Amino acid sequence: xxxxxxxxxxxxxxxxxxxxxxxxxxxxxxxxxxxxxxxxxxxxxxxxxxxxxxxxxxxxxxxxxxxxxxxxxxxxxxxxxxxxxxxxxxxxxxxxxxxxxxxxxxxxxxxxxxxxxxxxxxxxxxxxxxxxxxxxxxxxxxxxxxxxxxxxxxxxxxxxxxxxxxxxxxxxxxxxxxxxxxxxxxxxxxxxxxxxxxxxxxxxxxxxxxxxxxxxxxxxxxxxxxxxxxxxxxxxxxxxxxxxxxxxxxxxxxxxxxxxxxxxxxxxxxxxxxxxxxxxxxxxxxxxxxxxxxxxxxxxxxxxxxxxxxxxxxxxxxxxxxxxxxxxxxxxxxxxxxxxxxxxxxxxxxxxxxxxxxxxxxxxxxxxxxxxxxxxxxxxxxxxxxxxx
Amino acid sequence: xxxxxxxxxxxxxxxxxxxxxxxxxxxxxxxxxxxxxxxxxxxxxxxxxxxxxxxxxxxxxxxxxxxxxxxxxxxxxxxxxxxxxxxxxxxxxxxxxxxxxxxxxxxxxxxxxxxxxxxxxxxxxxxxxxxxxxxxxxxxxxxxxxxxxxxxxxxxxxxxxxxxxxxxxxxxxxxxxxxxxxxxxxxxxxxxxxxxxxxxxxxxxxxxxxxxxxxxxxxxxxxxxxxxxxxxxxxx
Ligand SMILES: Nc1ncnc2c1ncn2[C@@H]1O[C@H](COP(=O)(O)OP(=O)(O)OP(=O)(O)O)[C@@H](O)[C@H]1O
Ligand SMILES: [Mg+2]
Numbered sequence: 001x002x003x004x005x006x007x008x009x010x011x012x013x014x015x016x017x018x019x020x021x022x023x024x025x026x027x028x029x030x031x032x033x034x035x036x037x038x039x040x041x042x043x044x045x046x047x048x049x050x051x052x053x054x055x056x057x058x059x060x061x062x063x064x065x066x067x068x069x070x071x072x073x074x075x076x077x078x079x080x081x082x083x084x085x086x087x088x089x090x091x092x093x094x095x096x097x098x099x100x101x102x103x104x105x106x107x108x109x110x111x112x113x114x115x116x117x118x119x120x121x122x123x124x125x126x127x128x129x130x131x132x133x134x135x136x137x138x139x140x141x142x143x144x145x146x147x148x149x150x151x152x153x154x155x156x157x158x159x160x161x162x163x164x165x166x167x168x169x170x171x172x173x174x175x176x177x178x179x180x181x182x183x184x185x186x187x188x189x190x191x192x193x194x195x196x197x198x199x200x201x202x203x204x205x206x207x208x209x210x211x212x213x214x215x216x217x218x219x220x221x222x223x224x225x226x227x228x229x230x231x232x233x234x235x236x237x238x239x240x241x242x243x244x245x246x247x248x249x250x251x252x253x254x255x256x257x258x259x260x261x262x263x264x265x266x267x268x269x270x271x272x273x274x275x276x277x278x279x280x281x282x283x284x285x286x287x288x289x290x291x292x293x294x295x296x297x298x299x300x301x302x303x304x305x306x307x308x309x310x311x312x313x314x315x316x317x318x319x320x321x322x323x324x325x326x327x328x329x330x331x332x333x334x335x336x337x338x339x340x341x342x343x344x345x346x347x348x349x350x351x352x353x354x355x356x357x358x359x360x361x362x363x364x365x366x367x368x369x370x371x372x373x374x375x376x377x378x379x380x381x382x383x384x385x386x387x388x389x
Numbered sequence: 390x391x392x393x394x395x396x397x398x399x400x401x402x403x404x405x406x407x408x409x410x411x412x413x414x415x416x417x418x419x420x421x422x423x424x425x426x427x428x429x430x431x432x433x434x435x436x437x438x439x440x441x442x443x444x445x446x447x448x449x450x451x452x453x454x455x456x457x458x459x460x461x462x463x464x465x466x467x468x469x470x471x472x473x474x475x476x477x478x479x480x481x482x483x484x485x486x487x488x489x490x491x492x493x494x495x496x497x498x499x500x501x502x503x504x505x506x507x508x509x510x511x512x513x514x515x516x517x518x519x520x521x522x523x524x525x526x527x528x529x530x531x532x533x534x535x536x537x538x539x540x541x542x543x544x545x546x547x548x549x550x551x552x553x554x555x556x557x558x559x560x561x562x563x564x565x566x567x568x569x570x571x572x573x574x575x576x577x578x579x580x581x582x583x584x585x586x587x588x589x590x591x592x593x594x595x596x597x598x599x600x601x602x603x604x605x606x607x608x609x610x611x612x613x614x615x616x617x618x619x620x621x622x623x624x625x
Contacts, residue, residue: 002503009491281487284448285548286476286504288469380448381439384483 007299025260025307030315035249041346043242053184055234060212060226077208092218094121095209101162105150116199130178131195141178143188165204268300268371280383293372300368304361396422400454416611429591432608438592447471480549482559486541488533495529519551539570560592571597
C-alpha cells in the first residue's frame with residue numbers, strides 16, 4: 001500500500017517524463033487491441049461467410065477430390081447412393097458436381113469450374129433458386145467477381161464448352177440468370193453454377209456428385225465412400241491467413257511496445273541513479289533493500305496502470321465507434337482472393353483486452369524491476385551521501 | 390546519569406578500501422553511552438564522526454571490535470534484523486533533512502509508522518503529537534518545498550521521534566541552518582530528551598550545538614582524543 005501511494009505520487013511528481021512514457025505505452029496498448037480485434041473480427045466474419053456460402057457445416061468429399069488439383073476432377077465423382085439420397089430428401093445435405101469447362105465471352109477463351117447445384121437447396125447461400133427456370137437454355141448464376149472478369153451481366157448469353165464422360169467435347173449457350181454478391185471469392189472467381197441435373201446430363205455422370213455440403217443437422221461423419229471434412233479442416237486456410245497477418249502485425253505494435261518499455265527502463269535507471277539519497281533514507285528509516293526494490297519496481301510498473309487508464313480514455317470511444325461502424329476496406333483487398341467484406345467489424349473480446357492488459361503490466365513490471373536490482377548491492381552509507389557509484 | 394548502557398563499543402576499528410590500499414577511519418574506539426544521554430561526537434572534518442554514527446545506526450559494520458546497540462551486536466545482524474532495529478529503535482536526522490518531496494508534512498512523519506503496520510487512527514494521533522512537539526501542527530498539508538530549512542529539519546525531528554525510538558542519531562543537523570534555527574532545533578531536541586528520555590547522539594562541529602551537549606566526545610583522526618561530561622547550568 002505504501003509502495004502504491006508512493007509510486008503514484010512520484011510518477012505524478014515527475015510530470016512530463018511520466019506522461020511521455022505513459023502516452024507511448026497507452027498508444028501501444030490501444031494499437032495492440034485494435035490490430036488483434038480487427039483480425040479477430042475479420043476471422044469471425046470470414047468464418048461465418050465461408051460457412052454460409054461455401055462449406056455449410058462441413059462437406060463430404062469424394063476420396064480423390066482435391067480442391068487444389070483441377071485434374072483430380074476427372075475422377076472425383078461417384079453415384080449418389082440410396083443412403084445419401086435419403087439424407088438429401090431430408091435436407092441434411094446437398095450434392096455438388098464439379099467439372100472443368102471453358103467459356104468464350106466476346107470471343108475470348110476462359111477456363112472455369114462448372115458446378116452443378118440443386119435449385120432447391122437451402123444449405124448454402126448461392127441463389128440456386130434462380131436456376132429453377134423452364135426455358136430450353138441452360139441457366140447459370142455467377143458471382144460479381146466472375147461477372148466482372150468475363151464482362152458478363154444478368155441476361156447475357158455465353159458459349160460453354162465441356163467434355164462428357166467419354167472425353168468428347170460438346171458446346172452450348174448458357175444464360176446468366178443471376179449475379180450474386182458474396183465475400184467468399186472461392187465460390188465466385190472462375191465459378192459458374194448451373195442446375196446439377198443438367199450438368200449430370202451434359203457430362204453423362206448420371207446421378208453423380210463430387211461432394212456434398214452438409215447442414216447443421218448432419219451428424220453421420222464418413223458415409224459410404226464419402227469422407228467427411230469438418231469446418232475446422234475447411235476453414236484452416238482462413239486460420240493460416242489470419243495467423244500470418246497476426247504475425248505481421250506483431251512487428252508493428254511490438255516495435256511500439258518496445259519503444260515504450262525502453263522509455264520506462266531508461267526512466268528507472270535514471271531515477272535510481274538520481275535518487276540514491278532517497279534510497280538511503282528509506283533504508284535508514286528501517287526498510288529492507290527488498291522493500292526499496294519493490295517500491296521502485298511498483299513505481300515503474302505503475303506507468304502501465306496509468307497507460308491503461310489513459311488508453312481506455314481515448315481507446316474506448318475510438319474502438320467502440322469502429323466496432324459499431326466497421327472499418328471500410330480498400331477495394332484492392334478483394335483481388336487477393338481472401339474472404340473479406342467491404343467493412344470489417346472488429347471484435348474486441350474480453351479475453352483480448354485482459355490478455356493485452358496483462359502483457360502491458362507484466363512487461364512494464366519486468367523492465368522496471370531490472371534496473372532496481374542494483375539497489376540490493378547499494379551501500380546505504382554511500383547512498384545517503386548521494387555518492388554516485 | 391543513568392547507568393544502563395544502551396550502546397557499548399569496544400576496540401572498534403573501521404577500515405575503508407581506497408584504491409589498492411586501506412584507510413583506517415576509526416581506530417580502537419572504546420565507548421559506552423547510557424540511556425538518556427545528550428551526547429555529541431565532535432571533531433574536525435574527516436575525523437570519523439559520521440562513520441561512527443553510521444555503525445551505531447546499523448547502516449555500516451565495524452571492521453574489528455564490537456558495537457552493541459540495545460544488546461545487539463551490529464556485526465552479527467542480518468539485513469533484515471538491522472532494518473528492524475532501525476525501524477523500531479533508532480531515529481535518524483540528517484544535515485540535508487532527507488524528506489520525501491512528494492509527501493506532505495503529515496505523510497513524511499507518518500512514513501516511519503507505516504513500516505510498523507500501525508492503524509490509521511494510531512498513526513494520526515502519534516503524528517499530530519510529534520508535530521506538536523516541533524510546533525508544526527499548522528503545516529500538516531504542506532509539501533517540503535513549501536517549508537523553510539528550519540521547518541524541514543523540525544519535520545525530520547518529528548519523523549525521527551514519532552515512533553518513540555530509544556536512540557536518535559543526528560548528523561550535523563544544524564549545518565544548513567542559520568543561528569536562530571540552529572538554536573531552536575537543538576532546544577527542541579533537548580526538551581524531547583528531557584521529557585521522553587530519548588538518547589540523542591550528535592555528530593557536529595557546530596559550537597551552537599555543542600553548548601547544549603551533556604557529554605562531548607572529541608574525535609581526531611579516528612581516535613577518541615577527549616571524552617568529557619559537561620556541567621552547565623546555562624541555556625535552559
Ligand atoms: N566509504 C568510504 N570509503 C573510503 N573512505 C571513507 C568512506 N567513508 C568515509 N571515509 C573516510 O573516513 C574518514 C572519516 O569520514 P567521516 O565521514 O566519518 O568524517 P566526519 O568526521 O563525519 O567528517 P565531516 O565533519 O566532514 O562530516 C574520512 O577521511 C573519509 O574520507
Ligand atoms: Mg560527517
